[in-house]
Amino acid sequence: MILFSTIYLTTYNSLYDQADMAYKGMNLLNGQKVTDKFFQKIEADLLGQIMPFDAIQSTYNNQVDSVTIGDFTYFADFSTTPCTMTGADTTTADPEFIRIDISIWAVHPNGDTLWIGTQEHPLSKVFVDLYI
Amino acid sequence: MIHLLEAIGATIIGGIFILTMITAIINIHAIGVNTSQQIELVEISEDVVSVVESYLSLVGAGVADSAIINTTDSSFVFSYADSVGGIRHTINLAAETNNGSKELVAYKGGSSTPSLGPFQLSDYGVEFIYYDVNENPNPADSLVRSVQMTMEFEYDTFRDDIDKRYIRHRIRIWKYFKNLYL
Numbered sequence: 209m210i211l212f213s214t215i216y217l218t219t220y221n222s223l224y225d226q227a228d229m230a231y232k233g234m235n236l237l238n239g240q241k242v243t244d245k246f247f248q249k250i251e252a253d254l255l256g257q258i259m260p261f262d263a264i265q266s267t268y269n270n271q272v273d274s275v276t277i278g279d280f281t282y283f284a285d286f287s288t289t290p291c292t293m294t295g296a297d298t299t300t301a302d303p304e305f306i307r308i309d310i311s312i313w314a315v316h317p318n319g320d321t322l323w324i325g326t327q328e329h330p331l332s333k334v335f336v337d338l339y340i
Numbered sequence: 341m342i343h344l345l346e347a348i349g350a351t352i353i354g355g356i357f358i359l360t361m362i363t364a365i366i367n368i369h370a371i372g373v374n375t376s377q378q379i380e381l382v383e384i385s386e387d388v389v390s391v392v393e394s395y396l397s398l399v400g401a402g403v404a405d406s407a408i409i410n411t412t413d414s415s416f417v418f419s420y421a422d423s424v425g426g427i428r429h430t431i432n433l434a435a436e437t438n439n440g441s442k443e444l445v446a447y448k449g450g451s452s453t454p455s456l457g458p459f460q461l462s463d464y465g466v467e468f469i470y471y472d473v474n475e476n477p478n479p480a481d482s483l484v485r486s487v488q489m490t491m492e493f494e495y496d497t498f499r500d501d502i503d504k505r506y507i508r509h510r511i512r513i514w515k516y517f518k519n520l521y522l
Contacts, residue, residue, distance in 0.1 A: 219365060220368060223372045223375060226376060229379060234509065238512065245514035248486075248516040249486075252485070252486070252521045255522060256521030258521075278510060
């Protein structure tokens, strides 16, 4: 009985670890796709001169957006920072580069929350003023 | 006689207990295999999606007009050229039904041989939703500037000794056609 119980518990633990990995992996990937969508949209708007570069900060700073995929809703919190070409913060009044940080989290209807990019470690991209 | 009955009873109870444990372990093993396969399907899906995204990156490259040729909710036909004004190529990205199951395929030019796929999909298949520059859905083909593509991959984890189950992974991507914004 001890032998079987040990095998049972070990297998169950292994199974739980696998399920947890699958769950997090699937939603991490989807979260990255959602973030990529936001970045693509900004790139396209800048490229097509639909949104002027100067408007990035007023449009996206502290903006919150969300996308629902299946049971999960992905919330994205944007922040913008003038930066150098390497992404380092700068205080230049008229920056040539702006970094957009997105912290994103997925919320399941049962209340589970999975952080994909946090405020301390966001998903970031540096945008350049293409039409100076 | 009483001892014989006790021995038979103990054997039956012990046998039932052992069978229950073995059944439980086999079931757990089956679920473990499916979970492992689910992880593998997620990884493979990501690889497939990366290739699909590289195809979608070609939309409108090097062509001045008619980059978007045909849009439906299950197929997307577009063109690109090797260089500006160069030879024009057509890509048809679609969900096809083959022997009752849906598959994701891409055809280049008029070829009947897929240049990508086939990849097994669930009954959900593929859904394309197109947007114009203002994110309004389903515009005329000439006004399409981005696409939302949702696809659900499927894998049959059947093994004779343990289980039969289909595992699925639904993934959604977006692609903004930068060439059409220029």
